[in-house]
Amino acid sequence: MSGELVLVHRDAALLAQAAAARLLTALADAQAARGTAHLVLTGGRNGNALLAALAAHPARDAVDWAHVDLWWGDERYLPAGDPDRNAVQAAAFLDAVRPLGARVHEMPPADGGTPAEAAADRYAADLAAAAAPGAQLPVFDVLLLGVGPDAHVASLFPGHPGTERTDATVIAVHDSPKPPPTRLSLTLPALHHARQVWLLAAGEDKADAVALARTSPGAATAPAGAVHGTERTLWLLDEAAVGKPA
Numbered sequence: 001m002s003g004e005l006v007l008v009h010r011d012a013a014l015l016a017q018a019a020a021a022r023l024l025t026a027l028a029d030a031q032a033a034r035g036t037a038h039l040v041l042t043g044g045r046n047g048n049a050l051l052a053a054l055a056a057h058p059a060r061d062a063v064d065w066a067h068v069d070l071w072w073g074d075e076r077y078l079p080a081g082d083p084d085r086n087a088v089q090a091a092a093f094l095d096a097v098r099p100l101g102a103r104v105h106e107m108p109p110a111d112g113g114t115p116a117e118a119a120a121d122r123y124a125a126d127l128a129a130a131a132a133p134g135a136q137l138p139v140f141d142v143l144l145l146g147v148g149p150d151a152h153v154a155s156l157f158p159g160h161p162g163t164e165r166t167d168a169t170v171i172a173v174h175d176s177p178k179p180p181p182t183r184l185s186l187t188l189p190a191l192h193h194a195r196q197v198w199l200l201a202a203g204e205d206k207a208d209a210v211a212l213a214r215t216s217p218g219a220a221t222a223p224a225g226a227v228h229g230t231e232r233t234l235w236l237l238d239e240a241a242v243g244k245p246a
C-alpha cells in the first residue's frame, strides 16, 4: 500500500491555493525525472477551484506545459460546449495552458448519435495510444479526484455497477444518481494507474463522505476510500470536511 497523507487547510480557498502550488511542484518534479508529466483532472467544486488557482498562479510557467498530457477522470456525457461538461467548467485553465503546448485529451462530447459506450471506447483508445508498448494506460503522475458528498469519485458512485467494472479502462455510466444521468468514467483499475492520487474535499457537506471513505469500507460503499496511488495517496481537505478544526 502507498504512503497516505492527510493535509487539512483552513478553508476551501486556501485548499485550492495550496493544492495548486503543490501540483506545480509535482508536475515539475515529474518532468525532471521523466521529461514529461501526465495529469488527470477532475470536475466538481474543488477540482474547478484548484484549476482556477493553477491558471492564475505566479509560478504556473515553472512547468513546461508543452510536455504535459492532461486527461480526465470522468466527464458528463453532454454536447460540446454544454456548461455542465467538466471540460467546459475548466475552460479558463485549459485556455491558459493550451497555447503553452499542453496536450489536452478531453473525453468525447455527446453528438446525439454516438452511444456513450462507443465514446468510452474511443477515450480508452486515446489512453492506450499514449501508453508504453503493450500497456493500456500511461502511468499518471498525479490523478486528481473530487470527492462527492456520497463519497463518489470520478463517475463511480456507491452502490452503482461502475465500481465493479474491471474489464475496461473507460466505461459509460448510465442512470447516474447525480445529474446528468449519462457519464464517462475511468474505472477503478484505471484510477489505480497513478503514482499519486489526490483526493479533494472541502465543505461541511463532504464531512460524512470523508469520514466514511477514510474507514475504507470498500468501493461499493465509498469509492473515494478505494483509490490509492502507487507512491502516495493524499487527502487534501479543509477544516469543514474533517468536521472539526485541525
Ligand SMILES: O=C1O[C@H](COP(=O)(O)O)[C@@H](O)[C@H](O)[C@H]1O
Residues within 6 Å of the ligand: 042, 043, 044, 045, 046, 047, 074, 075, 076, 086, 145, 146, 147, 148, 149, 152, 153, 154, 155, 178
Ligand atoms: O459530478 C462530479 O462530481 C464530483 C465531485 O463534485 P463536487 O462538486 O461535489 O465537489 C467530481 O469529482 C466529478 O469529477 C464530477 O463529474
